[in-house]
Amino acid sequence: MQARTAHGAGLGFRRELIAPLQAGMPAAIDFFELAPENWAGMGGRSARQLREFSERYPFVCHGLSLSLGGPGPLDETLLHRIRDFMREHGMTLYTEHLSWCADDRQLYDLLPIPQTEAAVRWTAERIQRVQDILGQRIGIENASTYVAPPGAEMSEAEFITAVVEAADCLLHLDVNNIYVNSRNFGFDAHEFLAALPLKRTCYIHVAGHYVEPDGLIIDTHGAPVIDPVWSLLADAYARIGGDVPTCLERDFNFPDLAALTAEIDIIARLQAAAPSIQRKAA
Structure with a gap:
């Protein structure tokens, strides 16, 4: 299939949304995002719908x-399956979380990596191997975390920058994850954003979250985006330009398509209001 490059504002592709999208595709949606683990090798009706x-x-x-x-x-x-799947569907961008989630089996959680020089080298070598197999640079996403890994030799922003530079990969910026971590760990979200290697940004996530009764914020992707997260997204565009493809993540508690489209429209408005800035992501 002919390769298609994502641009503008997009939405996570979920099976619960397929029927509404088939009934009337909103003009605001420029692209979709999916998890290849959930679709690669799928046959039958799911394959036809995709x-x-x-x-x-x-x-x-x-x-x-x-x-x-x-x-x-x-x-x-899995990487070879993903490579073939992407080629089959003309997909040109792959991103992953800067985290770990398996030992001898899948742990079904995204856990923080110790912020050490040794971890930088280990993770960067693995990213390079991924890029070799896929035949392209990938984006790594700043993750939401709920515990600080011990033995840190650098800040999280310094760790992300070191990995990106050592692996020569790209940055997948998640502004909601920054906000979640800033509230849970008590730091300034905008200062953290400014400390990231933003010139490497290839992709952005924005999402909603859930606040526990004790104030802990959980990155659920199951609620509307709140104003401080929109403000952080606008700050990101002011620093890197509005031409970065940006996806609204919504994984459950789906509202009607009109409500999702309204949030996608906000992304598009913020992109249109941002400057056009030359970046190093390409």
Whole structure:
């Protein structure tokens, strides 16, 4: 299939949304995002439904289970499946979390990587291997975390920058994750944003979250985006320009398509209001 490059404002491709999208595709949606683990190798009705959309719209692959910072071997069988899947559907961008989620088996959680020089080298080498197999640079996403890993030799922003530079990869910026961590760990979200290697930004996530009764914020992707997160997204565009493809993540508690489209419209308005800035992501 002809390659399609994502641009503008997009939405996570979820099975619960397929029927509403088939009934009337909102003009505001420029692209979709999916987790390749959930779709690669799928046949039957699911494969036909995906093909219906991938023939008309760009898709971004956002991985969930590579465990880039984990102690176990990379799942190279999965990587080859992802590479073939992307080629089959003309997908040109792959991103993954800067975290670990497996040892001898999947742990089904995204855990923080110790912020050490050794971890930088280990993670960067694994990212380089991923890039070699996929034949392209990937974006790594700043993750939401709920515990600070021990033995830190640098700040989280310094760790992300060091990994990106050592691996020569790109940055997948998640502004909601920055906000969540800033509230849970007590730092300034805008200062953290400014400290990241923003010139490497290839992709952005924005999402909602849940606040526990004790004030702990959980990155759920199950609620509307709040104003401080929109403000952080606007700050990101002011620093890197508005031409970065940006996806609204919504994984459950789906409202009607009109409500989702209203949030996608906010992304588009913020992109249009931002300056056009030359970046190093390409």
